[in-house]
Amino acid sequence: MSVHAIQHPLVQHKLGLMREAGISTKSFRELAGELAKLLTYEATQDLELQTQDIDGWSGEKIPVQLLKGKKVTIVPILRAGLGMLDGVTDLIPSARISVVGLYRDEETLEPVPYFAKFAKGLDERMAIVIDPMLATGGTMVATLDMLRERGCKHMKVIVLVAAPEGIKRVQDAYPDIEIYTAGVDERLDENGYIVPGLGDAGDKIFGTR
Ligand SMILES: O=P(O)(O)OC[C@H]1O[C@H](OP(=O)(O)OP(=O)(O)O)[C@H](O)[C@@H]1O
Numbered sequence: 173m174s175v176h177a178i179q180h181p182l183v184q185h186k187l188g189l190m191r192e193a194g195i196s197t198k199s200f201r202e203l204a205g206e207l208a209k210l211l212t213y214e215a216t217q218d219l220e221l222q223t224q225d226i227d228g229w230s231g232e233k234i235p236v237q238l239l240k241g242k243k244v245t246i247v248p249i250l251r252a253g254l255g256m257l258d259g260v261t262d263l264i265p266s267a268r269i270s271v272v273g274l275y276r277d278e279e280t281l282e283p284v285p286y287f288a289k290f291a292k293g294l295d296e297r298m299a300i301v302i303d304p305m306l307a308t309g310g311t312m313v314a315t316l317d318m319l320r321e322r323g324c325k326h327m328k329v330i331v332l333v334a335a336p337e338g339i340k341r342v343q344d345a346y347p348d349i350e351i352y353t354a355g356v357d358e359r360l361d362e363n364g365y366i367v368p369g370l371g372d373a374g375d376k377i378f379g380t381r
């Protein structure tokens with residue numbers, strides 16, 4: 173598995189703004205969407221192209237490079253993953269969307285699933301799982317397990333911030349998966365929050381803090 177920690181100046185700037193303690197819901201939400209878009213650009217660099225002849229403006233046939241039409245499903249993890257969804261669909265507008273709902277139990281830090289609705293034909297699709305936070309990794313591994321159980325063979329992960337502990341947990345369970353992130357942070361605190369992190373991303377996106 174590779175971890176792609178994107179160093180692009182726009183990515184680092186936007187991530188820096190999101191870390192500000194007093195950030196408004198509006199700004200946090202906007203930045204989450206913008207970062208999701210930039211990370212999607214990075215995560216789709218290996219999509220295959222094929223040459224097709226089209227009618228050009230001059231009346232001549234011209235060869236152009238178009239996407240080969242790999243089927244994609246985007247998988248937002250409720251709630252916080254919804255804050256990234258528009259950014260991803262801006263770049264992959266024809267993708268099917270599979271939604272999973274899991275929350276992290278505050279005491280045990282283990283994921284509790286409460287919703288799942290998947291696109292058809294997962295065995296033929298690349299799944300891009302989106303969630304702002306990869307903390308202990310429990311939620312992400314549970315989501316990848318659900319996809320794998322339904323036949324999905326090609327999965328990628330986009331998170332805004334990842335903790336080393338979460339990366340290791342995903343890596344141990346899914347050695348081949350690629351993770352795209354704006355930041356690999358230092359550690360988890362005693363409550364399982366990423367430090368320096370972003371705080372509770374779901375609460376900040378939905379304004380429920
Ligand atoms: O890596 P983990 O330790 O499993 O933690 C990460 C999960 O925790 C947060 O969700 P939360 O449980 O707060 O739910 P929410 O999106 O509804 O706020 C976050 O959005 C991830 O889904």
Ligand SMILES: O=c1cc[nH]c(=O)[nH]1
Nearest residue numbers: 307365366371372373
């Ligand atoms: O730092 C963290 C960890 C889990 N969930 C969050 O929203 N933030």
Ligand SMILES: [Mg+2]
Nearest residue numbers: 372373374375
């Ligand atoms: Mg939350």
